[in-house]
Amino acid sequence: MKRTILFLCSLLSLNTVLAAGATDAPARQRTISLDEAITLARVQSVDAAVALNELKTAYWEYRTFRADLLPEVNFAATLPSYNKSYNSYQQDDGSYTFVRNNYLQMNGQLSIDQNIWFTGGTLSLNTSLDFLRQLDGTVGNRFMSVPVALTLNQPIFGVNNIKWNRRIEPVRYAEAKAAFLSATEEVTMTTINHFFNLLLARENVAIARQNLANAEKLYEVAKAKRRMGQISENDLLQLELNVLDARSTLTSNESSLKSSMFTLRSFLALSEDEELEPVVPDSVPDVRLDYDDVLQKALANNSFAHNIRRRQLEADYEVAKAKGNMREITLFAQVGFTGTDNRFDSAYRRLKDNQVVEVGFKIPILDWGKRRGQVKVAQSNREVTESKLRQESMNFNQNIFILVEQFNNQQTQLHLADEADRIARKRYHTNVETFLIGKISTLDLNDSQTQKDEARRKHINELFYYWYYYYQLRSLTLWDFASGTGIDADFEKIVRQ
Incomplete structure (x- = not known):
């Protein structure tokens, strides 16, 4: 200086x-x-x-x-997960019994996540691999791959935190x-x-x-x-x-x-x-x-x-959050490919389409004016x-x-x-x-x-x-x-x- x-x-x-x-x-x-x-x-x-x-x-x-606005690379894995237990199982006649599970599982996922500031959503590019080895009964390996998947998680009508x-x-x-x-x-x-x-x-x-x-x-x-x-x-x-x-x-x-x-x-x-x-x-x-x-x-x-x-901006933000909480609608969509086989290389060759589209919402029918009251409080505080x-x-x-x-x-x-x-x-x-x-x-x-x-x-x-x-x-x-x-x-x- x-x-x-x-x-x-x-x-x-x-x-x-x-x-x-x-x-x-x-x-x-x-x-x-x-x-x-x-x-x-x-x-x-x-x-x-x-x-x-x-x-x-x-x-x-x-x-x-500033880092929240940039792409983020994440790797998540479970190495390993061992399970030896009894779980309930429903038979063909509708009755339940317990079956023994004894298996070893490993999985890993690599993702590139990007926040979308102008919509408030998140766009992710993922690839993952799951391995399962059965240790009782028919002993063998099983692989499931997701070579590439594109995922969108987008709140609708809610407040855009990133934009604020x-x-x-x-x-x-x-x-x-x-x-x-x-x-x-x-x-x-x-x-x-x-x-x-x-x-x-x-x-x-x-x-x-x-x-x-x-x-x-x-x-x-x-x-x-x-x-x-x-x-x-x-x-x-x-x-x-x-x-x-x-x-x-x-x-x-x-x-x-x-x-x-x-x-x-x-x-x-x-x-x-x-x-x-x-x-x-x-x-x-x-x-x-x-x-x-x-x-x-x-x-x-x-x-x-x-x-x-x-x-002043923070006061406006609180009002926007209170209004956004009056209704919650979320869009989840995923497109990509997946494959499964007993062999690792085959799990990446025999691919099938994998699509998921899900729209969830939560709109209060009767909340005795709670959310509207929260909006009024935020406006009064502003x-x-x-x-x-x-x-x-x-x-x-x-x-x-x-x-x-x-x-x-x-x-x-x-x-x-x-x-x-x-x-x-x-x-x-x-x-x-x-x-x-x-x-x-x-x-x-x-x-x-x-x-x-x-x-x-x-x-x-x-x-x-x-x-x-x-x-x-x-x-x-x-x-x-x-x-x-x-x-x-x-x-x-x-x-x-």
């Missing part, structure tokens, strides 16, 4: 390295970008393996259906293929969630460390200013509390970082001795989406459209299904509309968050310098620090939502909006891996 998204990444600098596990062995640092994490998830994650196995199941089910399968199974397989592609994009969405959780956790640790360093520096300066009488005891105590709060926050954030890193490593099936350094994606695709265009692509490519079609499909289609269209609006708005939100982050950091550094010369209080300094931290976290969150919405739209439309191409795959190659 080809993906054409390119990320321009920059390295996020941290002051220290956390331990990757509970061992004394040094952890191996590994810088990982969002693009790399997505690639690993699509290959190594459990979710990707589940999606692949579901695709393989659907593929072989479809292959089985020809309509349903291709839609089912198309649904499975689209579902696999969507599942792959959903793996990407999960990866984005874990990646940005780790990114935010590491950013929180970096913020906490910087805040602790700043708090300790300000506290040392405040102690000197207090000795000179330039600040109050209350301000000094407040700065000391800031140091303690910063240390507590750092400890909590380090614990959250370890948890987020373990989650991402497990999802990507990476070694526990690797410490991941997530890279902040500093560029995003510059696209703006139109609802009608997105909806058209979703209805053309998403598995939902195939799902709607399949369920109406329920159609109502559900209409509602699901409306919900699908509405979700597409909301998602397109969210994605388009997210570009603005991301730009505003980036500007707010830049301004908040600049304001905080200015306030630190202003506090050092005694022109603002500790409350103003704490407020600017809080706003700086929140602005940075909001920037990371807005970046997360942008990528999450983007890949959610990809999963619904199976379309790469950055390159303007559809998302496809070589399914034959994938299922044979």
